[in-house]
Amino acid sequence: MSFRGAARHTDVLVAGVGSAIDFAPAERLEARALEDSLSQKLHRRTLLQSIVAVAATTAFGCGEDEPALSPSDRSRAYFPQSVASGEPRPDSVVLWTRAVDPEHGGDTALTLDVSEEESFGTFVLQLAVSASATHDHAVKVKVTNLKPRTTYYYRFVYAHDGERFSSPVGRTRTAPAAGDDVPVRFVFASCQDYVGRYYNTWNRLLQLDEDLDFVMFLGDYVYETTGDPAFQSVNSLRGIRFSEPEGALVQKTGIFEYYAAASLSNYRDLYKIFRADPILQRVHERYPFIVVWDDHEFSDDCWGAHATYEDERSSELQVDRRRNAEQAFFEFIPIDATSTGAAQGAIDVGSEPRFPDTRIYRDFEFGKNLRLIVTDYRTYRPDHLIAEDAYPGTVVMDAPTLAALGAAPAFASDQFAYINVDAPEYAQVKGALRQVYVQLATQAGADNPQGKAETWVKGNLALAYVNPVLAQIGVAPIPTANQPRGMAYVHMGKVGLFDIRGSRYVVVKDTFDLYAQYRYATSGGASENVLGATQEAWFKERLTAQNAWKVIVSSVSLTPLVWDLRAKTDIPDATLRQRFTFNADGWDGFPTKRKELLQYVNANTQNALFISGDIHASYASVEEGVPALTAPAISSGAVKELASSAVVAAGYAEGSALYRYAIAELDPTLQAGNPNIVFSNSEDHGFVVLEVRPGEALASFHLIPSSEVNKDYSLRGESELRNRFIRQDLRVQNKKISTL
Incomplete structure (x- = not known):
């Protein structure tokens, strides 16, 4: 939701807004992983972790063959987006990080540590994982067999040239049973x-x-x-x-x-x-x-x-x-x-x-x-009920339709009068309307304006839209008396070509809701x-x-x-004294x-x-x-x-x-x-x-x-x-x- 089209189509300049002076964050590193992760100086425990996941209960410490974790300011350079967790269930959670090292190429080998203690005095899990270059060095890990409604701490550890660097420590929680x-x-x-x-x-x-x-x-x-x-x-x-x-x-x-x-x-x-x-x-x-x-x-x-x-x-x-x-x-x-x-x-x-x-x-x-x-x-929904390129004059519910719905009395006024522009007596009107359409569509930068004119400017057209267009080109209006009554896009607030107003935003509620109900019924519900x-x-x-x-x-x-x-x-303006659906x-x-x-x-x-x-x-x-x-x-x-x-x-x-x-x-x-x-x-x-x-x-x-x-x-x-x-x-x- 942005209302971007409203400003776009009127070339309105937003006060105080200029061209962006952009920047790329300093933390962003282009990663090249190690050519061979096994070439690192791995101690016995790390080698074991590269083969299987270890559920450890021993105290975490630094032995002679296990280098200490390096300071966090250096560590953060390898984990520029920190860590995250999600999908909490009673027995599982998903843990995430992105690990990059510009000094090496390929994937980035990591160890995931999970503990119930913030100090990582004992481990629930240690697991070897790889932040794949194919996925921009991001990795997400599903951890299972956890206890319900329990707080866990986690970190990802990267071994680089004999040093071990830890991501920030994350905290997560499983769902109750x-x-x-x-x-x-x-x-x-x-x-x-x-x-x-x-x-x-x-x-x-x-x-x-x-x-x-x-x-x-x-x-x-x-x-x-x-x-x-x-x-x-x-x-x-x-x-x-x-x-x-x-x-x-x-x-x-x-x-x-x-x-x-x-x-x-x-x-x-x-x-x-x-x-x-x-x-x-x-x-x-x-x-x-x-x-x-x-x-x-x-x-x-x-x-x-x-x-x-x-x-x-x-x-x-x-x-x-x-x-x-x-x-x-x-x-x-x-x-x-x-x-x-x-x-x-x-x-x-x-x-x-x-x-x-x-x-x-x-x-x-x-x-x-x-x-x-x-x-x-968003994924499965249909298009907006009123297309942005809908021709405002197009009648979408004609007189027989309104009568069948019992709605005809509400549309008795002259503003709902329409003609069939394909009738022989309106041949010149149709030609003029198409000419105006092509001109407006060309100015708007539309693809194939002539084809769009042939698609839209035909059939039943509302005089509430046609007559003002004719007036602009010096053609006398068509009388509304004795014409059939129907509802067009213009009666739902659509007044311009290729416009969000009257389509995605600010539509006339009562006519729009009636049209939506009609479309729903005639499409077997597919329209919504x-x-x-x-x-x-x-x-x-x-x-x-x-x-x-x-x-x-x-x-x-x-x-x-x-x-x-x-x-x-x-x-x-009396035409504005209506109910409008905002979005x-x-x-x-x-x-x-x-x-x-x-x-x-x-x-x-x-x-x-x-x-x-x-x-x-x-x-x-x-x-x-x-x-x-x-x-x-x-x-x-x-x-x-x-x-x-x-x-x-x-x-x-x-x-x-x-x-x-x-x-x-x-x-x-x-x-x-x-x-x-x-x-x-x-x-x-x-x-x-x-x-x-x-x-x-x-x-x-x-x-x-x-x-x-x-x-x-x-x-x-x-x-x-x-x-x-x-x-x-x-x-x-x-x-x-x-x-x-």
Whole structure:
């Protein structure tokens, strides 16, 4: 979610944003592993470890043949992204690092140490592993046969020319056993853009030193662009620079030029730079993560392997790019995407399926009280219901259709009049409209403007769009009297070619929802088959689990965000006095399926709760009897400031009535448009701590103003950061949410 198109198509310049001055982190080392790992000076124990995994209980020490570990400042050079853990289950966890040595070539031989003691006085496991050059020297290891609800410490050790260098020590925790009646406490968070922004939110979590079972990251772990002025702020200290820019996609917005990751090298660079941040490293060293992707791990507002930068000026089916993005994700995220029953040892990233066979939806059991159901919103979903290149005048529901639905009386006014432009009497009109279309499409840089004109400018066309076009070229309007009535894309807010407005963002809610319902019925549900048939069947089966709470992870929010401007008579343009759906890239864009899914959850399980992110704001609501919590962004631009840029780009000044309701009073407007909203904060960053108990879940929103995101609080005193945060507590019970 970025609103990038709103600024792009009006050539709006974002104040204070210039070309990025990028840098590559000093920690980034180009690795060349040892030609022959056995040529190292290995002592007897190390040689044994290279053959088998040793479950050791002897005290760790340094014998005559075992060199001591070297200082951490030198060690960190070999482990520039530190360590991380993930996928906590009662008997297993996945451990990760990236190990590089520029003095050697090939793979990097390591030893993984796991202990219940931070001092590593005794070992639970010592295992020889290899950080493969094929996978950018990243390695993730599944460790099994662990005890439930137990804290473990781990490190990776690299032997270099007779010295042993240790990674930072990580701490992780396994899940409680299936029958354990214990509360489960975790953080959920999303959207951690790096460009021009600092991780003050993560720093606050470290300050709190919360006792957590895990961190649930809801998507947008990285952002694929190096400085898109529509939603990214840039400065000289926090930039992205690709080591192979020739592999990236060049993007332009007005006078700004930047890159979007495309090659495997590009996507790897993103993770290396993000994970070189010391604050993010410390969070990973402290807590195990469960991660799901949203769009920016591949491409903004994507669906399947389709990008949306060009807004359908040209085809953006990019299967290879999607697979590159997935490979980097699997290399750098401690996830086991192959099998929950996989054996102990290094996970073969090469065997983890890629698009279209990808599967990252999975579930986790945390004792008696929590079943965490992690869904994948992006991989299997269809295109947006309104295509970005949809011709505004195209009638999508004609008079007979509206009559059959019993909706004809609502469309009786002249604004819904249409003609069949293929009729002989409109031959000259059709020719003129196609000529205008070709001119506009050519100016927009579309592929094959003539072909697009032939595709779109035909059949039933709404006079609400046709007549203004004719007026611009000096042709008399076509009378609306005695014409049939129908609904076109223009009646859902689509007024421009190749535009996100009226397609992915700011659509007229009432007409859009009716159209969505019609498409759903006539396509057998395919138009909104968001999860895909296989995942949906899996999801419904998981709801039958006997755990006290079913917490369902969706990367995008289930809370409808509606601007209800129907009664705002001080807005002079009557066509704007309607209800608008703010973001149709999320679940608001699939309203029929969302309602069906929520009703199914409500009818078939107790104590269900959706948690989500993506929208860069905090919301709590009860939809169709199911509570839904939305986490704010860690660092990405708050939705209020992004929406402000979009509204101004559309031509509405900050002093206008529309701006006041849609932006200045955004939260009251959203709450009026959706009375189910219990809590709304559209302008702060933060995270949510959720504690799940047998009969309730307690949520704490920790929030910092968006104005603080470009300040590095790690250079300031702890109290200064602490004083910038506020907290909102909520109690979630079966089918209801209350503030505390």
